[in-house]
Amino acid sequence: MSEAQLVRIDSTTWEIPATARADMRVPARFFADEEILAAIRGDRSLEQLQNVATLPGVVGAAVAMPDIHQGYGFPVGGVAATELPDGVVSPGGVGYDINCGVRLLALPLSESELGERREGLVHSISREIPAGAGKHGVLHLGGGSLDAVLKDGPQALPGVRADDVAHTESEGRLDGADPAAVSERAHVRGRDQLGTMGSGNHFVELQMVQEVMDAETARIFGLAPGQLTILIHSGSRGLGHQVCTDYVRTMDARLASYRIHLPDRQLACAPASSPEGRQYLAAMAAAANFAWANRQAIADGVRRAITSVLGRETAEATRQVYDVAHNVAKVEEYGGRRVCVHRKGATRAFPAGSPEIPAVYRAVGQPVFIPGSMGTASFVLAGEPGAMERSFGTTCHGAGRRLSRTAARKRIRGGELRRQLEASGIVVRCPSPKGLAEEAPFAYKDVDRVVRVVEDAGLARRVARLVPLGVVKG
Amino acid sequence: MYRFVEHTAELELEFEAGTPEGVFEEARRAFEELAGTGGGEIVERPVALDARDLPALLAAWLDELVFLADTEGLVAESATLALEGTRLSGTVRGRRGEPRPLVKGVTLHRLRFAQENAVWCGRVVLDV
Numbered sequence: 001m002s003e004a005q006l007v008r009i010d011s012t013t014w015e016i017p018a019t020a021r022a023d024m025r026v027p028a029r030f031f032a033d034e035e036i037l038a039a040i041r042g043d044r045s046l047e048q049l050q051n052v053a054t055l056p057g058v059v060g061a062a063v064a065m066p067d068i069h070q071g072y073g074f075p076v077g078g079v080a081a082t083e084l085p086d087g088v089v090s091p092g093g094v095g096y097d098i099n100c101g102v103r104l105l106a107l108p109l110s111e112s113e114l115g116e117r118r119e120g121l122v123h124s125i126s127r128e129i130p131a132g133a134g135k136h137g138v139l140h141l142g143g144g145s146l147d148a149v150l151k152d153g154p155q156a157l158p159g160v161r162a163d164d165v166a167h168t169e170s171e172g173r174l175d176g177a178d179p180a181a182v183s184e185r186a187h188v189r190g191r192d193q194l195g196t197m198g199s200g201n202h203f204v205e206l207q208m209v210q211e212v213m214d215a216e217t218a219r220i221f222g223l224a225p226g227q228l229t230i231l232i233h234s235g236s237r238g239l240g241h242q243v244c245t246d247y248v249r250t251m252d253a254r255l256a257s258y259r260i261h262l263p264d265r266q267l268a269c270a271p272a273s274s275p276e277g278r279q280y281l282a283a284m285a286a287a288a289n290f291a292w293a294n295r296q297a298i299a300d301g302v303r304r305a306i307t308s309v310l311g312r313e314t315a316e317a318t319r320q321v322y323d324v325a326h327n328v329a330k331v332e333e334y335g336g337r338r339v340c341v342h343r344k345g346a347t348r349a350f351p352a353g354s355p356e357i358p359a360v361y362r363a364v365g366q367p368v369f370i371p372g373s374m375g376t377a378s379f380v381l382a383g384e385p386g387a388m389e390r391s392f393g394t395t396c397h398g399a400g401r402r403l404s405r406t407a408a409r410k411r412i413r414g415g416e417l418r419r420q421l422e423a424s425g426i427v428v429r430c431p432s433p434k435g436l437a438e439e440a441p442f443a444y445k446d447v448d449r450v451v452r453v454v455e456d457a458g459l460a461r462r463v464a465r466l467v468p469l470g471v472v473k474g
Numbered sequence: 475m476y477r478f479v480e481h482t483a484e485l486e487l488e489f490e491a492g493t494p495e496g497v498f499e500e501a502r503r504a505f506e507e508l509a510g511t512g513g514g515e516i517v518e519r520p521v522a523l524d525a526r527d528l529p530a531l532l533a534a535w536l537d538e539l540v541f542l543a544d545t546e547g548l549v550a551e552s553a554t555l556a557l558e559g560t561r562l563s564g565t566v567r568g569r570r571g572e573p574r575p576l577v578k579g580v581t582l583h584r585l586r587f588a589q590e591n592a593v594w595c596g597r598v599v600l601d602v
Contacts (some may be wrong), residue, residue: 045482070484071484072581072601073581073582073583092581092582095601096579097601189545198575199576200602241578242541248581249534252530252582253526265583265585266583266599268582402482404482405485405602406480432574435574435576
């Protein structure tokens with residue numbers, strides 16, 4: 001892509017016109033300031049966004065958030081809407097970790113009230129929640145109960161709190177989920193992984209509300225300065241990974257029969273109305289429901305840890321603020337068009353008034369959580385009307401990587417990073433020093449800058465800034 | 475020979491060998507380095523894979539290694555493989571343990587399996 005092909009639309013919006021490449025069906029549009037733009041241009045993410053703009057049935061524009069970075073097929077931070085019934089669905093546009101997402105819990109306690117029990121709480125959380133891939137959870141699901149989870153998500157788990165379910169995107173259950181569309185291999189991978197965190201950038205973080213930018217919305221979300229929160233980042237584990245693998249392979253083999261030509265094989269797709277498209281959407285919904293159940297089981301583990309360190313009353317009074325997906329495809333309507341919105345490392349951000357938002361939040365907009373890098377801040381945002389007009393109801397999902405894992409490891413060793421974090425008062429639990437180094441704060445963009453761009457673009461507004469007190473890494 | 479290539483978010487791997495079978499062996503060695511070997515019991519598992527072309531077969535081979543590590547804690551320390559067209563069959567042998575759970579999926583992005591001069595080359599991007 002040449003300089004001339006990049007058009008600045010306004011202070012935060014950039015566009016590569018559809019004429020830039022013969023195979024693009026719509027423009028590629030993204031949100032950035034100059035510094036973020038420079039980082040974006042350092043890898044292949046804009047080429048990948050242009051590739052997304054070639055998908056059959058894509059409408060409006062292929063859109064990317066300021067945390068965009070190079071992925072595979074879709075860039076991370078990418079959004080694409082394909083018109084139904086015959087626009088395509090692309091499993092790679094959701095990713096391997098189907099319904100990877102974040103859940104925020106708010107404790108009825110301040111950082112000062114926690115006092116010296118901080119380290120004990122972080123250690124207790126690390127004991128309750130298995131980290132790393134292949135680790136077994138506390139729940140083993142046989143065939144029948146696993147299928148119930150695939151169909152109904154957290155609502156299939158024993159003793160689940162009604163207020164947790166109500167404060168989850170789509171109430172933790174996507175319609176149309178079909179366990180029969182999920183392969184036996186995926187079932188095998190998922191049956192004892194519920195309640196496990198996984199690896200990579202997954203974590204459970206103990207935080208404090210450092211600053212409130214929108215006092216009324218923060219009050220409605222149940223957040224106040226100094227308050228303790230816990231942010232959970234995980235997904236659908238091996239089950240979701242296998243679902244994506246299975247359907248990328250299936251659709252890759254069927255491309256010719258649908259006369260679909262793609263610039264990247266990982267964009268493998270099929271018309272949403274085709275047998276392969278319908279099967280994938282049914283399997284993806286099942287994996288998404290599994291992921292919400294997984295974060296529910298992790299939240300249950302966090303409450304057990306709170307019980308053991310702070311007492312049962314504190315655990316019971318720990319509220320779920322919300323739970324949002326950032327790797328998923330959903331059927332939504334924009335401008336009278338029914339579309340399949342692929343969000344790959346991007347978060348739904350519906351504004352005030354949306355019937356999709358829990359009634360208690362409907363006056364202020366959907367809560368969105370933006371984890372920063374380990375050791376830096378995270379943000380609570382609220383969806384804004386601009387998201388519906390400009391990004392298919394979507395905002396960013398994190399800070400976005402700017403350095404490879406190898407580059408991060410070359411700069412710092414895990415042990416040194418642990419010492420630095422602990423010197424700044426952050427308790428760290430991580431099974432792998434190597435994994436810790438790969439997630440070093442400098443490997444990511446500046447999260448404050450990323451959320452300022454989405455606020456300036458009118459996609460979401462800042463509600464509160466959270467800072468870490470302790471982190472349990474996957 | 476295998477090597478890791480810079481990628482912002484994921485892991486890109488390149489392989490070179492004198493034979494197509496050698497590319498599969500290099501991929502196994504790379505995965506062993508990523509996952510680490512366990513100290514548990516030695517087990518063998520049969521492998522029978524089929525794909526639409528050689529690049530897809532390379533991805534399917536790594537899929538299989540990820541699956542064994544995720545479900546059995548098994549990291550293949552050796553493999554006896556026969557390649558016929560786009561079919562790969564044989565046995566993998568390794569120890570059970572707690573492999574590093576890094577790889578989520580084997581993508582088709584920038585996937586490659588081809589002969590260049592006398593060298594067979596492969597490339598794959600892993601979602602981590």
